[in-house]
Amino acid sequence: MEKNKRTKIKYVCDDCGAESPKWLGRCPMCGAWNSMKEFRTLPDPAARFTGGMEPSPPSVPVLLHDIDAGKEPRWKLSMPEVDRPLGGGIVPGSVILWGGEPGIGKSTLVLQICGAVSRTGRSVLYISGEESEFQIKMRANRLGMDEEKCFILSSPDLSSAEEQIASLRPGLVVIDSIQTMYLSGLDSPPGSPAQIRECTHHLVRIAKQTGTAVMIIGHVTKEGNLAGPRMLEHMVDVVLYLEGDRSYQFRILRTVKNRFGSTAETGLFMMDEKGLKEMENPSAFLLRDREIRSSPGNVIFSCMEGQRPVLAEIQALTVHSAFAVPRRIAVGYDYNRMIILLAVLEKKTGLSFSDHDVYINVVSGFRITETAADLAAAMSMVSIQMNRGLPSGTVVMGEVGLTGEILPLNHVERRMKEAYKMGFSHFVLPASNEEDSRRFTAAHPEDTTVSLISHIGEAVDSLRSGNS
Numbered sequence: 323m324e325k326n327k328r329t330k331i332k333y334v335c336d337d338c339g340a341e342s343p344k345w346l347g348r349c350p351m352c353g354a355w356n357s358m359k360e361f362r363t364l365p366d367p368a369a370r371f372t373g374g375m376e377p378s379p380p381s382v383p384v385l386l387h388d389i390d391a392g393k394e395p396r397w398k399l400s401m402p403e404v405d406r407p408l409g410g411g412i413v414p415g416s417v418i419l420w421g422g423e424p425g426i427g428k429s430t431l432v433l434q435i436c437g438a439v440s441r442t443g444r445s446v447l448y449i450s451g452e453e454s455e456f457q458i459k460m461r462a463n464r465l466g467m468d469e470e471k472c473f474i475l476s477s478p479d480l481s482s483a484e485e486q487i488a489s490l491r492p493g494l495v496v497i498d499s500i501q502t503m504y505l506s507g508l509d510s511p512p513g514s515p516a517q518i519r520e521c522t523h524h525l526v527r528i529a530k531q532t533g534t535a536v537m538i539i540g541h542v543t544k545e546g547n548l549a550g551p552r553m554l555e556h557m558v559d560v561v562l563y564l565e566g567d568r569s570y571q572f573r574i575l576r577t578v579k580n581r582f583g584s585t586a587e588t589g590l591f592m593m594d595e596k597g598l599k600e601m602e603n604p605s606a607f608l609l610r611d612r613e614i615r616s617s618p619g620n621v622i623f624s625c626m627e628g629q630r631p632v633l634a635e636i637q638a639l640t641v642h643s644a645f646a647v648p649r650r651i652a653v654g655y656d657y658n659r660m661i662i663l664l665a666v667l668e669k670k671t672g673l674s675f676s677d678h679d680v681y682i683n684v685v686s687g688f689r690i691t692e693t694a695a696d697l698a699a700a701m702s703m704v705s706i707q708m709n710r711g712l713p714s715g716t717v718v719m720g721e722v723g724l725t726g727e728i729l730p731l732n733h734v735e736r737r738m739k740e741a742y743k744m745g746f747s748h749f750v751l752p753a754s755n756e757e758d759s760r761r762f763t764a765a766h767p768e769d770t771t772v773s774l775i776s777h778i779g780e781a782v783d784s785l786r787s788g789n790s
């Protein structure tokens with residue numbers, strides 16, 4: 323690589339990516355000692371990479387009023403669970419970051435997207451620093467892909483890959499993963515914040531200059547968030563996270579940032595032996611197509627996943643504790659929230675859990691983060707503690723305040739509709755949502771019943787007396 327006269331030296335923290343013009347013994351951002359590494363910034367990447375295009379003319383300011391707000395061109399992929407989180411499809415020239423834990427299915431999903439893009443008539447270049455061409459072919463075979471316009475480049479060297487991008491001019495470039503790529507002009511090893519950042523700078527420039535869409539895959543580990551894709555979020559246009567529990571099939575694609583659309587959308591998938599399948603009826607999957615039963619400890623909640631209601635089953639178990647400090651374990655549910663709910667129940671309803679271990683679990687690997695699930699989680703613990711099931715076909719919704727009052731929730735009608743569609747007809751709702759529930763029951767008068775409650779004590783009492 324030719325060395326440019328203007329090559330600058332700067333110091334970058336290996337832990338958090340903070341920059342400084344001088345060497346420092348301690349990083350001013352994260353406080354790590356001896357983490358500042360020297361590295362040379364490459365000559366202006368804009369000058370290096372032109373992708374065979376004319377340099378763009380100098381920019382001049384334009385009046386906001388005069389800017390043509392015509393619709394952004396988008397490539398629709400005919401994969402609704404991907405198109406929606408992307409805001410309606412891929413915007414040419416955009417940079418999309420795919421984050422997620424190793425092994426969650428990022429390479430699988432992005433390869434499926436490559437297939438979908440090439441079916442729209444655009445060429446794709448999939449650059450992998452992790453897998454050989456053979457391995458990628460094996461995966462493509464498993465996914466049933468046979469696309470002609472999908473080029474594979476197995477190389478972690480981004481500098482040489484840039485030349486291939488310039489000569490191939492693909493519609494979409496995929497980088498799998500950013501942690502394995504390197505620019506040969508930098509002293510830092512692949513995966514270091516300096517390499518990750520500089521590689522991303524190059525890729526962003528390629529996207530903006532050529533109109534090629536770029537997808538960057540980045541592994542996020544629970545501990546190493548900082549040195550991973552999180553520090554790239556501000557540089558890219560769209561950030562998507564693929565989440566789930568590897569021991570289950572359920573996967574959620576969440577939009578964390580989107581310069582071209584809403585971040586309220588999510589995509590739902592199921593991982594099987596032929597890749598990630600889009601989910602048409604997530605409620606049926608999460609309820610595992612079982613008949614609606616009511617055993618003590620089981621409560622159904624209608625959860626908003628993005629803009630879509632999904633039914634989830636919360637299970638609780640309480641057993642006499644053999645420990646001095648009883649155990650509390652939450653899977654798929656927030657541990658701290660569970661502790662708060664137990665405290666409210668003890669204080670406001672007189673139920674005691676202090677000599678019991680309490681376990682709470684959301685079925686099928688789903689994760690509930692909404693506070694609207696408070697009442698359902700609380701009732702699952704109360705129900706098992708009393709050994710009384712809720713009436714069959716019941717859905718419980720509402721947030722529980724520290725005083726024990728039941729706070730209102732949003733999207734009530736949508737949640738009720740989804741539950742009704744799945745065969746549930748009895749609803750336990752916050753009294754403050756009476757209006758919404760009346761609108762719903764007006765349309766389904768014969769077979770729906772609603773219990774409106776304003777305090778957790780009412781829910782516990784009605785379960786005690788057997789008419790929840």
Ligand code: TYD
Nearest residue numbers: 424425426427428429430464594595596597
């Ligand atoms: P992968 O896409 O390699 O994960 P990531 O790129 O996020 O690290 O997916 C890894 C897991 O997915 C692997 O354990 C096997 C599983 N898998 C399937 O279950 N079905 C499939 O069709 C494929 C390709 C992978």
Ligand code: MG
Nearest residue numbers: 428429452498
């Ligand atoms: Mg991978």
